Amino acid sequence: MFAQRAPLGAAAVSVSARQLDLLRCHDCGQLARRRPAPERHALHCPRCDARLHMRKPNSLSRTWAFVIAAFILYIPANLLPVSTITKFGKVDTDTIMSGVIRLFQGGDGGVGLLLFVASIAVPLVKLGVLSWLALSVHYRWLWRPRDRSAIFRLVDVIGRWSMLDIFVIGLLVALVRLEALASIRAEPGALAFAAVVILTLFAAESFDARLIWDAQEPES
Amino acid sequence: MTDLIACPSCDLIQRRVVLRRRGRAFCGRCGALLYRFVRSPVDKPLACALASLMLFLGATLFPFMSFELAGRTQHTTLASSAVALWSDGHPFLSALVLLTTILAPLVLLSGLLYLLVPLRMGFRLPGSRSLCRWIAHIKPWAMLEVFLLAVLVAGIKLASDAEVTYGSGCVAFGALIVTLSMTLVSWDREVFWSRVPCSLSEHLWAPPR
Numbered sequence: 030m031f032a033q034r035a036p037l038g039a040a041a042v043s044v045s046a047r048q049l050d051l052l053r054c055h056d057c058g059q060l061a062r063r064r065p066a067p068e069r070h071a072l073h074c075p076r077c078d079a080r081l082h083m084r085k086p087n088s089l090s091r092t093w094a095f096v097i098a099a100f101i102l103y104i105p106a107n108l109l110p111v112s113t114i115t116k117f118g119k120v121d122t123d124t125i126m127s128g129v130i131r132l133f134q135g136g137d138g139g140v141g142l143l144l145f146v147a148s149i150a151v152p153l154v155k156l157g158v159l160s161w162l163a164l165s166v167h168y169r170w171l172w173r174p175r176d177r178s179a180i181f182r183l184v185d186v187i188g189r190w191s192m193l194d195i196f197v198i199g200l201l202v203a204l205v206r207l208e209a210l211a212s213i214r215a216e217p218g219a220l221a222f223a224a225v226v227i228l229t230l231f232a233a234e235s236f237d238a239r240l241i242w243d244a245q246e247p248e249s
Numbered sequence: 250m251t252d253l254i255a256c257p258s259c260d261l262i263q264r265r266v267v268l269r270r271r272g273r274a275f276c277g278r279c280g281a282l283l284y285r286f287v288r289s290p291v292d293k294p295l296a297c298a299l300a301s302l303m304l305f306l307g308a309t310l311f312p313f314m315s316f317e318l319a320g321r322t323q324h325t326t327l328a329s330s331a332v333a334l335w336s337d338g339h340p341f342l343s344a345l346v347l348l349t350t351i352l353a354p355l356v357l358l359s360g361l362l363y364l365l366v367p368l369r370m371g372f373r374l375p376g377s378r379s380l381c382r383w384i385a386h387i388k389p390w391a392m393l394e395v396f397l398l399a400v401l402v403a404g405i406k407l408a409s410d411a412e413v414t415y416g417s418g419c420v421a422f423g424a425l426i427v428t429l430s431m432t433l434v435s436w437d438r439e440v441f442w443s444r445v446p447c448s449l450s451e452h453l454w455a456p457p458r
Contacts, residue, residue: 046255047260076442077382079382143402174259178258190395192399193395196350196392197402198342199334199346201406201407202333202337204316204325205316205407206323206333215339242278
């Protein structure tokens with residue numbers, strides 16, 4: 030792949046849409062000039078009719094709300110059992126961590142590591158990074174905006190892989206249902222864990238990465 | 250003003266440039282991917298979406314995986330996970346699995362075809378603008394590639410004490426991951442939006458209709 034930089038226009042100075050009082054439509058990318066709108070009339074995109082906002086509304090508050098809710102649910106997600114395995118009458122109840130340990134003991138260390146990263150490390154790292162980014166925006170840090178942008182995009186991409194454990198439990202529940210002989214049931218921990226994954230997806234969706242750059246620009 | 254774009258990730262104003270073959274345009278300030286070169290921006294996503302939809306039908310209708318223990322066999326299809334979670338009293342998990350593995354990909358693919366087939370022939374069907382906006386919101390909820398990894402993990406977990414066989418639905422599903430990612434990589438919503446007339450020539454704010 031050849032990476033090609035989109036060159037700036039005639040001016041070499043970098044200027045943001047916000048500084049030109051232009052709004053970028055979140056849904057279609059159209060730029061629209063802001064004009065004083067009559068009272069009670071929201072701004073709408075001239076091309077796709079979506080609501081226009083200079084930045085995602087209440088981005089930080091919404092991000093914090095989802096992050097804090099996810100942090101709280103992360104506790105039951107890890108302490109409550111996620112699945113019960115019945116095999117030849119023997120019943121084993123597993124939390125996420127004990128399931129990982131069981132895989133390591135059974136000689137499937139690779140799969141155990143994969144599940145550990147997807148179910149325990151990724152949600153925690155994602156929540157930590159989002160909190161850190163929200164703080165950095167709140168206090169208008171000037172520190173390495175390009176790297177913070179890249180970290181946000183990375184965290185946004187890897188978050189979906191946390192769904193792995195939910196899908197594995199779903200598949201096992203569907204496959205292993207031979208009553209007393211062998212069966213697997215999902216437990217309340219799985220519900221809490223699914224809620225954590227969804228809340229982190231919403232948290233990343235609420236965070237507006239452009240806020241990282243707003244602090245770098247002089248107020249117009 | 251038509252060739253000016255703002256970076257979605259840092260708001261920098263930039264000029265849209267014509268890319269060379271296989272080129273990709275990155276934001277000059279924050280490094281985010283802005284758009285990439287697609288040789289046939291309508292035909293390629295259209296062909297890939299058609300192939301994906303057919304493979305998706307195969308993946309849902311044909312046997313997916315089966316599990317054999319002590320002479321008893323349990324056959325499953327793609328929808329079995331959602332069904333089993335529902336009947337075990339987990340409606341929320343069931344809905345989540347149904348949404349991410351069946352509903353979202355299905356709506357995504359049929360929605361793209363609803364936009365791309367008329368685009369190919371040079372007209373637009375009613376509701377296209379809302380649909381195109383919705384497609385961008387549905388896209389993150391289609392998690393087929395994560396589900397494919399889960400299939401492998403579940404297979405390894407069970408392989409030690411039971412016989413696990415992968416059906417033809419599973420093969421179709423594997424191929425679907427490839428064609429679906431090709432569809433999404435080649436689909437640039439600007440192809441659709443650039444053909445939609447702007448209600449105001451100077452892109453001023455428009456009152457709600």
